[in-house]
Amino acid sequence: xxxxxxxxxxxxxxxxxxxxxxxxxxxxxxxxxxxxxxxxxxxxxxxxxxxxxxxxxxxxxxxxxxxxxxxxxxxxxxxxxxxxxxxxxxxxxxxxxxxxxxxxxxxxxxxxxxxxxxxxxxxxxxxxxxxxxxxxxxxxxxxxxxxxxxxxxxxxxxxxxxxxxxxxxxxxxxxxxxxxxxxxxxxxxxxxxxxxxxxxxxxxxxxxxxxxxxxxxxxxxxxxxxxxxxxxxxxxxxxxxxxxxxxxxxxxxxxxxxxxxxxxxxxxxxxxxxxxxxxxxxxxxxxxxxxxxxxxxxxxxxxxxxxxxxxxxxxxxxxxxxxxxxxxxxxxxxxxxxxxxxxxxxxxxxxxxxxxxxxxxxxxxxxxxxxxxxxxxxxxxxxxxxxxxxxxxxxxxxxxxxxxxxxxxxxxxxxxxxxxxxxxxxxxxxxxxx
Amino acid sequence: xxxxxxxxxxxxxxxxxxxxxxxxxxxxxxxxxxxxxxxxxxxxxxxxxxxxxxxxxxxx
Numbered sequence: 001x002x003x004x005x006x007x008x009x010x011x012x013x014x015x016x017x018x019x020x021x022x023x024x025x026x027x028x029x030x031x032x033x034x035x036x037x038x039x040x041x042x043x044x045x046x047x048x049x050x051x052x053x054x055x056x057x058x059x060x061x062x063x064x065x066x067x068x069x070x071x072x073x074x075x076x077x078x079x080x081x082x083x084x085x086x087x088x089x090x091x092x093x094x095x096x097x098x099x100x101x102x103x104x105x106x107x108x109x110x111x112x113x114x115x116x117x118x119x120x121x122x123x124x125x126x127x128x129x130x131x132x133x134x135x136x137x138x139x140x141x142x143x144x145x146x147x148x149x150x151x152x153x154x155x156x157x158x159x160x161x162x163x164x165x166x167x168x169x170x171x172x173x174x175x176x177x178x179x180x181x182x183x184x185x186x187x188x189x190x191x192x193x194x195x196x197x198x199x200x201x202x203x204x205x206x207x208x209x210x211x212x213x214x215x216x217x218x219x220x221x222x223x224x225x226x227x228x229x230x231x232x233x234x235x236x237x238x239x240x241x242x243x244x245x246x247x248x249x250x251x252x253x254x255x256x257x258x259x260x261x262x263x264x265x266x267x268x269x270x271x272x273x274x275x276x277x278x279x280x281x282x283x284x285x286x287x288x289x290x291x292x293x294x295x296x297x298x299x300x301x302x303x304x305x306x307x308x309x310x311x312x313x314x315x316x317x318x319x320x321x322x323x324x325x326x327x328x329x330x331x332x333x334x335x336x337x338x339x340x341x342x343x344x345x346x347x348x349x350x351x352x353x354x355x356x357x358x359x360x361x362x363x364x365x366x367x368x369x370x371x372x373x374x375x376x377x378x379x380x381x382x383x384x385x386x387x388x389x390x391x392x393x394x395x396x397x398x399x400x401x402x403x404x405x406x407x408x409x410x411x412x413x414x415x416x417x418x419x420x421x422x423x424x425x426x427x428x429x430x431x432x433x434x
Numbered sequence: 435x436x437x438x439x440x441x442x443x444x445x446x447x448x449x450x451x452x453x454x455x456x457x458x459x460x461x462x463x464x465x466x467x468x469x470x471x472x473x474x475x476x477x478x479x480x481x482x483x484x485x486x487x488x489x490x491x492x493x494x
Contacts, residue, residue, distance in 0.1 A: 087455040174454050202436065202485055211489060337482055338489040368460065374467050375450050381474040382447020386440045 024245040031238025034231040039131030041227030046411025048421035058146040065150040073155035095159040128193025131343025177369030180376035184243040184304030186353040194350025199389040204401040206340030247308035264307035264315035271319025272299025294344040298352035305356030439481025446474030
């Protein structure tokens with residue numbers, strides 16, 4: 001039996017549950033810190049300060065824009081919303097919450113916690129593409145893209161999935177299980193972020209020298225494996241908090257089901273790391289630290305979708321599949337499809353999230369849950385990806401994403417900030433610019 | 435070609451939504467939703483193919 005069969009009706013939140021969820025949400029930013037470190041470590045040393053400042057700036061921009069615009073459109077579960085009638089059903093497509101977080105102090109405790117969760121979620125979603133645009137994406141353009149995500153795209157997805165939107169109502173309206181399930185933000189955060197990363201890569205293009213005129217793609221390894229691996233450990237703490245808080249808020253899980261959610265999170269990540277370790281050991285003769293980090297993170301992302309609804313054996317299976325697929329997909333994207341993704345966000349966040357969402361349907365005991373998950377995935381692919389690409393394409397016309405060739409040559413730190421992250425280091429000349 | 439692929443994606447989405455409305459019974463509904471996803475997969479493949487062609491023309 002699944003540990004936490006999602007309940008369509010939110011129970012009244014006890015004070016203990018409120019305090020626990022609030023404490024968890026104070027730990028959840030460690031996931032953001034982990035991803036920020038990973039983004040920075042996987043970039044080059046001459047862009048490290050710009051990368052980390054960008055992470056910080058994006059968190060700030062999303063908080064401000066989400067307060068000004070996004071939170072209104074997300075709305076709240078049971079709150080005001082915009083609907084239309086089609087085929088005898090009510091389709092709830094946009095929230096109509098109060099402007100500028102009005103009345104937040106007097107809102108029900110669960111609504112306040114949901115809003116805090118959404119602040120963290122939108123920041124994380126906007127951080128994901130930043131790592132993929134490393135070493136060539138301008139800081140101002142990155143912040144503007146984050147503002148677009150916080151104002152338009154994230155609110156739509158979050159309302160549909162978390163605030164009684166039409167995807168959440170698939171169970172009530174069409175008898176599809178408990179509706180689309182996304183307890184930890186696999187769809188609203190990671191798939192959205194991963195698709196944004198793909199849009200950024202398509203628009204900005206690869207780093208100079210990545211794909212030479214002749215021969216295979218050039219390896220441009222990250223500059224600091226310690227940042228990357230320590231980021232993975234930090235992310236685990238954040239993810240445990242994130243998934244458990246999400247299970248309380250979005251799956252209405254009872255307290256007794258929360259330890260299983262945490263165990264599933266750990267098992268999915270562990271299975272993914274073990275599988276990636278084995279695959280890279282077999283393929284390259286030695287385990288690859290960067291790909292192992294990608295596998296670990298992809299496992300955490302997959303757990304975001306399904307940790308609250310699986311049993312531990314299933315969670316381990318989901319992790320193993322994630323870990324096998326991750327290094328193969330990273331290689332496929334780079335070598336076969338000419339996609340230069342320094343942080344591996346498309347594989348880790350988009351593919352990992354989609355697989356987790358599918359697994360939540362595959363292992364669900366409720367009839368129709370798999371179809372609900374498939375409809376959600378179809379929505380992410382059919383609406384979110386084209387919408388993000390269109391908005392970013394328009395933004396690129398106004399505020400070009402890509403730094404000029406000179407900036408790329410000297411590094412983003414010197415070009416955009418006027419100083420490097422490691423001023424006492426001598427940065428050697430890059431062979432690819434000869 | 436990339437844009438053609440991106441235009442195909444919403445078509446797959448609307449196919450999936452049509453499945454919900456048109457087919458009350460589970461089997462045809464699931465089949466139609468899968469068809470929608472297959473159309474989306476085709477759209478992604480076309481978009482990626484378009485990206486590869488564009489990159490082939492501008493390798494640095």
